[in-house]
Amino acid sequence: MTEYEKAMRPEDITRLFVERSNAGDAAGVAALYEEKAVLAYPPGGRTVGREAIRVLWEKVLANRPRFEAEEPLPTLVSDDIALTSTPPKDGSGARAQVVRRQPDGSWLRLLDQPEFVTPPAR
Numbered sequence: 001m002t003e004y005e006k007a008m009r010p011e012d013i014t015r016l017f018v019e020r021s022n023a024g025d026a027a028g029v030a031a032l033y034e035e036k037a038v039l040a041y042p043p044g045g046r047t048v049g050r051e052a053i054r055v056l057w058e059k060v061l062a063n064r065p066r067f068e069a070e071e072p073l074p075t076l077v078s079d080d081i082a083l084t085s086t087p088p089k090d091g092s093g094a095r096a097q098v099v100r101r102q103p104d105g106s107w108l109r110l111l112d113q114p115e116f117v118t119p120p121a122r
Contacts, residue, residue, distance in 0.1 A: 004031050006106035010075050010082040010099045013109060018067045026061050030054035032109055034100065039112045070095070082107065088115075 004020075007013040013032050020028035030053045033039070039047040039056070047056045070086035080101035088095055098111040 002027065002031075004028055006104070007032065007099075007108070008106055010077065010084050010107045011072050013097065013099060013107060014072060014084065014086060015069060018069050021057070021061060021065070021067045024061045024064065026054050026057035029057045029061075033112070034108045034110050037109055037112065039109075039114070041112070041114050043115055081110075 005016060007016055017029060017032055020032070030050050033050050033053050035050050036048070037050060037053065039053050041047060041056065047053050068089055070089055073085045073087065076083040082099045082101075083096060084099060085094055085096040093116040095115065096113045097109050099107045100110045101107055
């Protein structure tokens with residue numbers, strides 16, 4: 001198994017995500033998530049669990065998209081839980097993640113809302 005750099009601050013996860021995505025490393029992206037994490041992607045759907053997230057990112061990264069680093073908004077931390085967010089450069093609203101401190105002091109994503117999409121009118 002590959003040994004990946006750990007996110008030692010909540011804000012590190014976004015940087016590591018960009019680096020690993022741009023390298024085409026779906027397993028490395030999935031390693032940023034807890035085993036039972038929930039990712040609100042694709043838009044309108046949910047991907048649950050690290051393995052399902054890895055499979056999803058293999059498909060996404062097969063198209064070789066390029067990601068740019070986005071300046072994080074201030075992180076909110078309460079004990080071992082933190083909320084991270086960035087205003088996307090693509091103008092898609094906002095991105096937000098709930099991350100949790102692990103026993104070794106590193107941080108992993110628990111909940112990930114990469115895009116906020118306005119729901120259709122009912």
